[in-house]
Amino acid sequence: AQKVTQAQTEISVVEKEDVTLDCVYETRDTTYYLFWYKQPPSGELVFLIRRNSFDEQNEISGRYSWNFQKSTSSFNFTITASQVVDSAVYFCALILNYQLIWGAGTKLIIKP
Amino acid sequence: DGGITQSPKYLFRKEGQNVTLSCEQNLNHDAMYWYRQDPGQGLRLIYYSQIVNDFQKGDIAEGYSVSREKKESFPLTVTSAQKNPTAFYLCASSMSVAEGEQFFGPGTRLTVL
Numbered sequence A: 001a002q003k004v005t006q007a008q009t010e011i012s013v014v015e016k017e018d019v020t021l022d023c024v025y026e027t028r029d030t031t032y033y034l035f036w037y038k039q040p041p042s043g044e045l046v047f048l049i050r051r052n053s054f055d056e057q058n059e060i061s062g063r064y065s066w067n068f069q070k071s072t073s074s075f076n077f078t079i080t081a082s083q084v085v086d087s088a089v090y091f092c093a094l095i096l097n098y099q100l101i102w103g104a105g106t107k108l109i110i111k112p
Numbered sequence B: 001d002g003g004i005t006q007s008p009k010y011l012f013r014k015e016g017q018n019v020t021l022s023c024e025q026n027l028n029h030d031a032m033y034w035y036r037q038d039p040g041q042g043l044r045l046i047y048y049s050q051i052v053n054d055f056q057k058g059d060i061a062e063g064y065s066v067s068r069e070k071k072e073s074f075p076l077t078v079t080s081a082q083k084n085p086t087a088f089y090l091c092a093s094s095m096s097v098a099e100g101e102q103f104f105g106p107g108t109r110l111t112v113l
Helices: none
Strands: A003-005 A010-014 A019-021 A024-026 A033-039 A046-052 A059-061 A064-069 A074-079 A088-096 A099-102 A106-111 B004-007 B010-013 B019-025 B031-037 B043-051 B054-057 B064-066 B076-078 B087-094 B108-112
Touching: A003 A088, A003 A099, A010 A019, A019 A106, A024 A074, A033 A074, A046 A059, A046 A064, A074 A088, A099 B043, B004 B087, B010 B019, B019 B031, B019 B087, B019 B108, B043 B064, B076 B087
Parallel strands: A010 A106, B010 B108
Antiparallel strands: A003 A024, A019 A074, A033 A046, A033 A088, A059 A064, A064 A074, A088 A099, A088 A106, B004 B019, B019 B076, B031 B043, B031 B087, B043 B054, B064 B076, B087 B108
16 A cells, blocks of 8 residues: 555644654655645645655755655654744645655644 | 635535636646645545646546646536535646646635535
8 A cells, every 4th residue: 555644643832842743654666756745724735845765865944854764664854943833734745656645634733 | 926826715505506616827837636625634636637638537536527628727616416515625736747746726615505
């Protein structure tokens, strides 16, 4: 089966804490892309990152960082020094056969 | 500004009526998609189109229909055959279906009374 699992349904932290959102995927393909999207309360999805299966370098963009580990089929997302504006639902996705396979999402709540 | 527009943002319909949701993009993207999202759930693919005059069923196409007569437009019709049409509908586009980076519209929240 080819799928994306986000085991954390909801995470709640206090502002300025670091938080990691987990994503585990399954695929038999050797070439694939992984994605993270953010869905704020307004509903519109915002693209955050794309990572191809041959590039295992971790990526950092400001307070956001991504840890891709092919050996464990994981693509985790860390927010450092979280802010209230980071509150949203975050989706991990995998492209396969030209379709995005979506995880169920993790709702992140950042309390002031 | 380039982007995707969906209208209206909120839509109410009586049970048994067909309703068409609009999706327009000016990004010059070949591929377009329709997703359904239910409360607290992830996205499920309804239909996608790789190119004008071509479209394929996604995971939950029953009760829906689409057309792709123009590159910029990909309207979705929710028919009376769709048993539970109340949901949040998101339209997206990408350069191609192989290009996973999809750009999303603001969504239409459909409520069937």
